[in-house]
Amino acid sequence: MTDQIEKPSTATVDAKRARLAARSSRRDTIAAYVFLTPYLILLAMFGIIPISYAFGLSFMDTITMEFWGLANYEFVFSDFRIPSSISNVLSYVGVWLAMTLLLVVALSLMLDNINRRSATIFRSIYFLPGAVTSSAVVVLWLFILDPSVSPFQPLLHLVGWEIRADVITGLTLPVVFAIMTYFSQSGGWIVVLGGSLSTVPSEVIEAARIDGANRFQLATRIKLPMIWRSVVLMGILCFAQGLQIFVEPQLMMLAGPQFAQNDWSLNQMVFQYAFLMGDFGASAALSVMLIGVSISIALIVIFATRFYKLD
Amino acid sequence: MATTARIFGNKRVGFGQWVIYALIGIAGLFYGTPLAWLFLAGTRSGSSLDSDPPFTFGSFEQMAQSWANLASFNDFQILNWALNSLIYSVGGVTLSLIACIPAGYALATSDFPGRRVILILTLVAMITPSQSIVLPIFLEMNLIGLNNTYLGLILATGFFPFGVYLAYIHFSDSPPKGVLDSARIDGCSRYQLFTHIALPLARPIVSLVAFFSFLANWSNYYLAVVLLSDDKIYNLPVGLTALVSGSGALTNLAATGMPIKKPEVILAAILVILPVLVVFLIAQRFVRSGMLSGAEKG
Numbered sequence: 001m002t003d004q005i006e007k008p009s010t011a012t013v014d015a016k017r018a019r020l021a022a023r024s025s026r027r028d029t030i031a032a033y034v035f036l037t038p039y040l041i042l043l044a045m046f047g048i049i050p051i052s053y054a055f056g057l058s059f060m061d062t063i064t065m066e067f068w069g070l071a072n073y074e075f076v077f078s079d080f081r082i083p084s085s086i087s088n089v090l091s092y093v094g095v096w097l098a099m100t101l102l103l104v105v106a107l108s109l110m111l112d113n114i115n116r117r118s119a120t121i122f123r124s125i126y127f128l129p130g131a132v133t134s135s136a137v138v139v140l141w142l143f144i145l146d147p148s149v150s151p152f153q154p155l156l157h158l159v160g161w162e163i164r165a166d167v168i169t170g171l172t173l174p175v176v177f178a179i180m181t182y183f184s185q186s187g188g189w190i191v192v193l194g195g196s197l198s199t200v201p202s203e204v205i206e207a208a209r210i211d212g213a214n215r216f217q218l219a220t221r222i223k224l225p226m227i228w229r230s231v232v233l234m235g236i237l238c239f240a241q242g243l244q245i246f247v248e249p250q251l252m253m254l255a256g257p258q259f260a261q262n263d264w265s266l267n268q269m270v271f272q273y274a275f276l277m278g279d280f281g282a283s284a285a286l287s288v289m290l291i292g293v294s295i296s297i298a299l300i301v302i303f304a305t306r307f308y309k310l311d
Numbered sequence: 312m313a314t315t316a317r318i319f320g321n322k323r324v325g326f327g328q329w330v331i332y333a334l335i336g337i338a339g340l341f342y343g344t345p346l347a348w349l350f351l352a353g354t355r356s357g358s359s360l361d362s363d364p365p366f367t368f369g370s371f372e373q374m375a376q377s378w379a380n381l382a383s384f385n386d387f388q389i390l391n392w393a394l395n396s397l398i399y400s401v402g403g404v405t406l407s408l409i410a411c412i413p414a415g416y417a418l419a420t421s422d423f424p425g426r427r428v429i430l431i432l433t434l435v436a437m438i439t440p441s442q443s444i445v446l447p448i449f450l451e452m453n454l455i456g457l458n459n460t461y462l463g464l465i466l467a468t469g470f471f472p473f474g475v476y477l478a479y480i481h482f483s484d485s486p487p488k489g490v491l492d493s494a495r496i497d498g499c500s501r502y503q504l505f506t507h508i509a510l511p512l513a514r515p516i517v518s519l520v521a522f523f524s525f526l527a528n529w530s531n532y533y534l535a536v537v538l539l540s541d542d543k544i545y546n547l548p549v550g551l552t553a554l555v556s557g558s559g560a561l562t563n564l565a566a567t568g569m570p571i572k573k574p575e576v577i578l579a580a581i582l583v584i585l586p587v588l589v590v591f592l593i594a595q596r597f598v599r600s601g602m603l604s605g606a607e608k609g
Binding site: 256 | 327328331332334335338339341342343344345346347348349352360361364365366406409410411413414416417418421422423424426427429430431432433434435436438439440442443444446447448449450451454466467469470472475476479480483501502505526530531532533537548549551552555556559561562573576577580583584587588591592595
């Protein structure tokens with residue numbers, strides 16, 4: 001972080017120049033807001049207003065439009081599906097986070113250990129599944145997890161899984177969803193960690209090697225601590241995103257009604273309340289709570305870790 | 312291997328190195344196989360998918376046949392969805408560029424009251440997963456009657472805080488302050504500075520923001536499925552799921568009368584993935600530099 005050097009204040013110069021400077025800074029402000037106008041309109045329309053509106057609705061009976069106090073919140077907390085969806089989401093986040101932290105870090109450190117050209121090729125291969133997003137991930141993996149067509153057929157047969165239902169019950173849903181998200185998102189993080197690894201000074205590596213560190217010690221004792229901040233950032237962002245899982249469970253019904261999971265995750269419950277029960281108030285209440293969690297995580301990232309450039 | 316040994320000054324390129332290559336290769340199989348399979352599978356017939364080994368190449372005639380089935384289904388619906396996806400993406404990308412680039416410039420080059428608040432709000436919006444705000448956006452759009460319209464989705468996807476942050480980072484160091492100052496002394500107004508000096512030099516950041524915005528737009532599922540209820544204005548990701556659930560092509564049940572079976576679904580999935588994949592391959596270096604400066608959320 002470079003601290004900005006304080007400019008000498010204009011207090012010492014005469015009044016006329018001070019007035020000119022004030023006018024100039026006022027013009028600067030106006031110009032800045034002209035540049036910001038389109039963005040600020042969108043920020044208000046799709047950030048501030050919808051959240052405030054949902055917050056307001058969460059205290060209303062949305063059918064009669066009367067103030068309802070905490071009734072919507074009480075309704076959400078008394079819904080028997082909520083505890084199970086919380087535990088579903090947490091187990092998914094646990095699996096996905098563990099996979100991401102372990103495998104992304106291990107693969108990044110290993111890629112840092114082979115020659116640069118092969119590393120670039122492999123990094124590209126890892127990165128390409130990032131093109132498979134949202135509904136396409138689920139459709140693709142419903143094929144991959146079906147032993148009758150899967151490219152991993154021999155492997156699946158080896159475990160004794162003959163039909164898709166075997167695979168899904170065998171792996172369990174949190175693992176299935178974790179594999180889907182890991183598949184499309186981990187490559188991007190491997191690129192990010194590759195970037196932070198390339199900033200580790202070569203003198204440090206050289207010094208450690210002269211002191212007799214082997215490749216493994218170099219990776220775990222020198223490189224890992226030096227990229228720790230990026231690893232923590234990855235963990236926090238994945239955690240925040242994992243809590244919001246929606247698409248993967250929602251689209252399990254594509255494999256047939258027996259696979260449908262309509263109230264598996266918290267975001268699906270938001271969807272259920274709004275579109276199956278038509279209860280916008282309850283939906284807004286749950287949504288507001290989820291947003292509260294996400295925003296708290298964001299504020300922690302911004303103020304406690306200082307990953308992002310603020311000034 | 313020889314190169315590695317030279318780089319590391321390590322004479323024993325032994326067992327350890329082999330293990331590393333093996334593990335990296337196995338991971339490569341995990342990431343690469345599903346995509347390779349998908350593109351091969353696009354050439355195969357339904358019966359070949361079920362009975363031949365997974366990595367069989369079908370034929371281009373078969374692919375053309377499946378494509379004809381898919382394209383003509385429901386009065387060329389899939390082409391309509393693809394066109395919609397294009398409209399949403401072009402609209403969303405254009406709007407996000409109009410909003411993000413000047414905003415990032417203002418945040419980076421001038422110090423004005425409210426700057427820090429806007430910056431913090433931008434970061435909060437960028438880190439908060441976009442899924443969390445889908446329902447509030449729906450409620451608001453419902454109120455103002457923009458549900459189920461092209462305009463509604465385009466406006467919503469034009470809000471792209473990550474793009475503002477990328478532009479802000481970019482304009483923090485380029486063009487150098489000195490260049491701006493001397494242009495100012497030469498009589499450039501604050502607006503001319505942006506349009507004549509900063510913007511022409513900002514091509515890389517414009518393409519970078521456009522790329523990430525395209526990615527977000529093209530693959531938009533959750534917001535689109537909530538906002539759009541008329542299947543005429545679906546985008547491709549939503550259309551793909553409508554196609555699969557309507558035909559039951561993935562259920563392995565007795566065939567419905569529809570011409571949409573596994574091969575057609577595979578081609579539809581390829582249609583969703585391919586544009587992004589092509590852009591990825593063309594713009595790889597770009598993407599990386601963007602990810603490194605912003606560590607994007609999904």
